[in-house]
Amino acid sequence: MSDGPLAIVAGAGSLPWEAAAAIAPRREVVVFAIDGEADAAPSAGPRIETHRLGYGQLGRARRLAMERRCRDVLMLGAIRSRPDFASLVPDMDTLRLLPRIVRAAVGGDDTIVRNVIALFEDEGFRVVSVAEAAPELLAPSGLLGAHRPSAAQQADIDLGAAYLTASAPFDVGQAVVVVEGRVIAVEGAEGTDAMLARCAELRRARRFRSEKGAGALVKRAKSGQDMRSDVPVVGLGTLRGALAAGLGGIAVESGRTILAERAALRTEADRARAFLVAL
Incomplete structure (x- = not known):
């Protein structure tokens, strides 16, 4: 694990927020809540920073994570539907990543998971497990x-x-x-x-x-x-x-x-x- 804050990519459910609360006492947390998927954030505690971003702002999320010195990423929460790329309006940072994002979303669940992890790692991040970041869960x-x-x-x-x-x-x-x-x-x-x-x-x-x-x-x-x-x-x-x-x-x-x-x-x-x- 790196010394910088932990980035949590949050889907639906209470789990991403539970994890953030559990991790924050020992490490700063930056939560990237996926718009249309992630539940509303509870009252943010100390050492928890929250950003709500759509699929078209994934490039911005990458930039924010780099600025906050996040190198480790934890992915938690349900994704109830795959993004509609036809109606996506990407920002300029996302536009560069869009072909790879589309390719990552093809296949069965396990294939998509591997593709998304590879996408994060190619951008210089390390995707970590719950066992590493929050074993108490x-x-x-x-x-x-x-x-x-x-x-x-x-x-x-x-x-x-x-x-x-x-x-x-x-x-x-x-x-x-x-x-x-x-x-x-x-x-x-x-x-x-x-x-x-x-x-x-x-x-x-x-x-x-x-x-x-x-x-x-x-x-x-x-x-x-x-x-x-x-x-x-x-x-x-x-x-x-x-x-x-x-x-x-x-x-x-x-x-x-x-x-x-x-x-x-x-x-x-x-x-x-x-x-x-x-x-």
Whole structure:
């Protein structure tokens, strides 16, 4: 890690702001919030500088980062849609980068991640992982709440983990829902929350039958995944989606999954008698 401030490229969700607050006591932070993606910034604390910029101002973001002596970059938060390059009005600094930006946005999720990291590195920055910049955000191993999975739920967790290991080479999602030994849903491009909403609809339509509280959401990084971006994240929205789908809880991978809103997440899981574990 360099001695200068850390740049955070912020997408949607509370996570970029949680990370900024965690890192700021030990290192200055400059947040570049992507307009149309990043949530509104909470009250900025000391040692946190915020800039809200559109895709057409990426060149300006680069210039600001260089002026602030940022060399390390952390990418956090969801990107809900790919930029519409046809309607993009780039500034002069972005115009130089535009052909490479367009090329970087082509391919599957893993390919795009690699391309974007390469783009940053070619411009003289070092893209860092959460483990380097904010390890306290990652899930520790073991029981994360008050309730343990039952034997049947643990069997579903094991099946889900095995499925994700087998599917990793195909660049599909990071999550799967397993209920009573049956794979009910696999995360695709829609993301975990939408997959869980689909499971809730399947349950309402009686496409699968089980007692409420059966089954598990299993979420983990893909084998060989670049942990500098697209790290699996579980937060309150994930838990609420799992509960709405009638699942018994969530299993994640320790050390490679971010727990957002951790205190509130545990409180709500305990209140719902749902398990929350890290493998």
